[in-house]
Amino acid sequence: MGEIIESDDAAFLSRVIRMIAVDVGKEVAAHIETMYPHAVDATSPNMLRSVEGCCVNQIEAMFKTTDLDEILARLEQRKRHRRERRSAYRKIRERL
Numbered sequence: 001m002g003e004i005i006e007s008d009d010a011a012f013l014s015r016v017i018r019m020i021a022v023d024v025g026k027e028v029a030a031h032i033e034t035m036y037p038h039a040v041d042a043t044s045p046n047m048l049r050s051v052e053g054c055c056v057n058q059i060e061a062m063f064k065t066t067d068l069d070e071i072l073a074r075l076e077q078r079k080r081h082r083r084e085r086r087s088a089y090r091k092i093r094e095r096l
Contacts, residue, residue: 017063018056025055 029048033040065071
């Protein structure tokens with residue numbers, strides 16, 4: 001753990017955020033694997049790694065700014081995007 005200590009506070013904080021994001025990604029993947037083993041078996045071998053990467057990317061992206069308005073706008077954008085993506089997915093699935 002000592003290797004993360006740096007003199008530059010911004011670099012240090014960035015590395016700590018990355019470590020937290022990676023840990024959360026691994027925890028989410030482990031939860032999915034434990035709670036939904038049949039779903040994991042039915043997917044690509046890379047699915048859990050993809051979930052980990054998605055978590056890391058989203059967490060790191062949230063820390064790119066400290067401006068409250070930008071953070072709230074990003075949260076709203078992500079919420080809207082999830083709704084649109086789910087709606088499109090449901091429409092596709094209904095046609096099958």
